[in-house]
Amino acid sequence: MNLISKTLIAITVLLSFNLCKAQIKNATTEKVKIYGNCGMCETAIEKVGSINKIAKVDWDKDTSMATLTYDEKQTSQEAILKRIALAGYDSEKFLAPNEAYSKLPGCCQYERQAKIPVKTEENKMVMENTPSMPVQQDSNQLQSIFDNYFAIKDALVKTDGSTASEKAKEMLSAINNVKMEKLEMDVHMVWMKVVANLKEDAEHISDTKDAGHQRDHFMTLSKSIYDLIKVAKQETPTFYQFCPMANDGKGANWLSKENSIKNPYYGSQMLTCGKTVETIK
Structure with a gap:
């Protein structure tokens, strides 16, 4: 019975994933680590990262791995991770501003990893753990x-x-x-x-x-x-x-x-x- 249940869950997840890709044009799928602890984190990360018919985030609280599916002509991995960072959640690429992290509920305040701070032109603290230069912003x-x-x-x-x-x-x-x-x-x-x-x-x-x-x-x-x-x-x-x-x-x-x-x-x-x-x- 356990095996049957697990199989059904796997099929459901696979069908949902394929449906998501069908709804998003020019779909690219990537996996990235986003730090968090609980179901509340999962809800927040997926909500702020997802945009109807443009981007979908599916985060696993057990592994802290997120599957990003997005229209590569309308957004990017960087843009999705920036939104998630501004909501208080660190990723492999960006650290959330301290103020955003401090506003998270106690159960959501995960252990943070040390990374290199990068200042944007707006003097907002968006943190990056790669040695590459930040993208020049231009409105x-x-x-x-x-x-x-x-x-x-x-x-x-x-x-x-x-x-x-x-x-x-x-x-x-x-x-x-x-x-x-x-x-x-x-x-x-x-x-x-x-x-x-x-x-x-x-x-x-x-x-x-x-x-x-x-x-x-x-x-x-x-x-x-x-x-x-x-x-x-x-x-x-x-x-x-x-x-x-x-x-x-x-x-x-x-x-x-x-x-x-x-x-x-x-x-x-x-x-x-x-x-x-x-x-x-």
């Missing part, structure tokens, strides 16, 4: 995405669906060229949450010249850009603006380089309808 690569967003906004102010479509295609190219492992950690975390929606909205805007349909997706595109621009470093202020009439009277936001109102949802019909609700510096 400026998002600038092309922001520039194309503002170009789409300007085109919609003029109800110019052709230009909006062209700029959305350029935005898609810029999105696909982002090297996530080079993003600063706080930017990286937001990027992983919004990238799927960014692509979807940019694709819809690029696939049509109908300004009405483009404006529908510009609403949700604006939300994703807002989340990104809040954490990315900008040399000049960005103005977050709101029109109460858009979206069938529910209201909708957009971002602008100018404080003056030029409404992308109505164009010349109600060009100055709206107000600035936040200045992002």
Whole structure:
């Protein structure tokens, strides 16, 4: 009976693993040691490391070995381990910041291994036990995405669906060229949450010249850009603006380089309808 149970468990695990790989495109699977003690650690490590349809972490508390399955075109082992380190868990490559480790419940505070500290450009303590140089972080690569967003906004102010479509295609190219492992950690975390929606909205805007349909997706595109621009470093202020009439009277936001109102949802019909609700510096 014991043998049968173990066989069934093994089959279940194998089927789950294969299903996970099927759901994640361009799947790469690797094993890495992540330190922890208990079931609470397992839940925390798997939750913070996993991202729907992009990355899956399966951690074994008995061996402290984790199986990482991820889309190699959208993330990396380093990015997954950084997220886990910031949650308080050391791995073979990164030590968690002391503050994050100290916040773990007592049962989760595993015995730590000595490793070499590395400072990121943000002066956050992300520890690495390899002699290789840390990856240079660069959030400026998002600038092309922001520039194309503002170009789409300007085109919609003029109800110019052709230009909006062209700029959305350029935005898609810029999105696909982002090297996530080079993003600063706080930017990286937001990027992983919004990238799927960014692509979807940019694709819809690029696939049509109908300004009405483009404006529908510009609403949700604006939300994703807002989340990104809040954490990315900008040399000049960005103005977050709101029109109460858009979206069938529910209201909708957009971002602008100018404080003056030029409404992308109505164009010349109600060009100055709206107000600035936040200045992002």
